[in-house]
Amino acid sequence: MKENKIYFVDVTNRDGVQTSRLGLAKLEKTIINLMLNDMGITQSEFGFPTTKHEINYLNGNLELVERGAINRTKLSGWMRGIAEDVELSFKNVPKLKNVNLSQSTSEQMIHGKYLGKKTPEDIIAMTQEAVKCAVSKGAEIIGVNAEDASRSDIEFLIKYAKAAKNAGAQRFRYCDTLGYEDPQTTYDRIYRIAKETDMSIELHFHNDLGMAVGCSVMGAKAAIDAGVDAYINTAINGMGERAGNADLVSCLLAILKSAGFQDKYQIDPNIDLSKAWQLAKYTSYAFGVPIPMNQPAVGDNAFAHESGIHADGALKDRRNYELYDFEELGRGEPEIIETGRMITTGEYGGIKGFRNVYNNLELEFKDEHEARNILELVRYANVHTQKPLTSSELRFIYHYPDIAAKVMTVEPYYEPQGAIKERVETTKAPKNII
Numbered sequence: 001m002k003e004n005k006i007y008f009v010d011v012t013n014r015d016g017v018q019t020s021r022l023g024l025a026k027l028e029k030t031i032i033n034l035m036l037n038d039m040g041i042t043q044s045e046f047g048f049p050t051t052k053h054e055i056n057y058l059n060g061n062l063e064l065v066e067r068g069a070i071n072r073t074k075l076s077g078w079m080r081g082i083a084e085d086v087e088l089s090f091k092n093v094p095k096l097k098n099v100n101l102s103q104s105t106s107e108q109m110i111h112g113k114y115l116g117k118k119t120p121e122d123i124i125a126m127t128q129e130a131v132k133c134a135v136s137k138g139a140e141i142i143g144v145n146a147e148d149a150s151r152s153d154i155e156f157l158i159k160y161a162k163a164a165k166n167a168g169a170q171r172f173r174y175c176d177t178l179g180y181e182d183p184q185t186t187y188d189r190i191y192r193i194a195k196e197t198d199m200s201i202e203l204h205f206h207n208d209l210g211m212a213v214g215c216s217v218m219g220a221k222a223a224i225d226a227g228v229d230a231y232i233n234t235a236i237n238g239m240g241e242r243a244g245n246a247d248l249v250s251c252l253l254a255i256l257k258s259a260g261f262q263d264k265y266q267i268d269p270n271i272d273l274s275k276a277w278q279l280a281k282y283t284s285y286a287f288g289v290p291i292p293m294n295q296p297a298v299g300d301n302a303f304a305h306e307s308g309i310h311a312d313g314a315l316k317d318r319r320n321y322e323l324y325d326f327e328e329l330g331r332g333e334p335e336i337i338e339t340g341r342m343i344t345t346g347e348y349g350g351i352k353g354f355r356n357v358y359n360n361l362e363l364e365f366k367d368e369h370e371a372r373n374i375l376e377l378v379r380y381a382n383v384h385t386q387k388p389l390t391s392s393e394l395r396f397i398y399h400y401p402d403i404a405a406k407v408m409t410v411e412p413y414y415e416p417q418g419a420i421k422e423r424v425e426t427t428k429a430p431k432n433i434i
C-alpha cells in the first residue's frame, strides 16, 4: 500500500453552481457543506469570495466552522490568480483560510483571453504576486489552478507550478477545463509534473468526452506513484459546467473497488461512503436535476436485476452480479412517503402546521417567542429556495437560526448615481418594458 493518500475536494458549490441554467440557494449550499462534512470529505470549494451575493453565505459557513458544526471538511474559496482579487476576498471574507488561485496557462487562452496584453511571463508574475498576497493574509492552504492545463505546454506548467511553490503555494491544480484529456495522457503528464515539482497535485477534470472519472483516478494514481498526495476535484452527481465534472461517488468507488486501485491506493480515511446516498439525493433535489436511472451506485437501477440469469444469480449470492453492496452507500433503509394527509410548512404557513411539522422532527420549542421566530425563518427559507423544505433544512434552521438568517440575507447592489439615478427619477414610463 502506497503511503501518500488520495483526498477529495468537492467543487459542487463552486463549479456546480457555475453551470448554465442551474443554481443553488445559499441555504442549499450550506446544507451541502454540512453533508460533505458529515461524509468526511476533505475539502469543499464553497464559493466565490469576490462576489457580493456570496459574502453572507461564505462568512456564515465559516462561523459554522468556528462553532464546530463543520469540523472535518476544509472550506476553500476560488478566485482569479491576481493580487487584487486576493485582497478583495480577504476583505469580504476575513476568516477565509484556504484558497485556490486561477490563471489560464495555455497558449490558446493566454492569447485568446488576454488578446496579446499578457505574456506567459506575466501569468507567472501575477500568480506569484497573488500567492504572496494570500500568504500575507494568513492563508493556510494555497493552491494554484492552471486553467486549460490539458492544452498547455508541460514545460510551462512545471515552470508555473514551481514559481507558485517558491511564492508559498502548496498545491498545483491541473485543470482540464475543456474535458480534452484522456487517462493515459493524464497519467504521463501528472507523473512528470509531480516528480519535477514535488507539489501535491489537484486533479480537475470535465466530462466532455465522458472520461472525467477515468482521468481523475489515473491522475491521482500518477501523483501517488510519483510520491505526492493527490486531491481529486469532484462534483456531487457529476454536476458542473457543460457535461459536468468528475462524479464524487464514482471516483470514490473507482479507487475503492476497481481492479487496479482496490487495496493499493488509500483515500482520505475520514471519508464515510455510507453518507453518499443522502448527499446524492439532497443535491439532486436542490438542483432540481434527477439522478439518472443508470447512475453508478445511486441511480435507481444500480442494484436492480430482472433478467432470469442475473436475478437468479444475484439472489443466490449478491457477488455474482454486484461489485459492491448497496448498504455501503447508505441505501436500503425504507423511506416513508406520506400518501394520506400531509401538513407542510412554507412561506405562507401558520403556527399550527409549523408546530406539527417540527413535532414530527421531534424538535420542541420552549416558548411562543422561539416558535414564532423559527416560523418566520422557515417562511423566509421557503421564499429563498422556492421548494418544500427538507428535514435537514428545517433542522439546520432550528439549531442555527442566526446563521440561517445570515446566509439567506442577500442585499442587491444598487447605487443611485449618474445615469441610473436619472432613469429612476424620471416620471415618464418607458415603452416595451415587457
Ligand SMILES: [Zn+2]
Residues within 6 Å of the ligand: 015, 177, 204, 206, 241, 245
Ligand atoms: Zn471546472
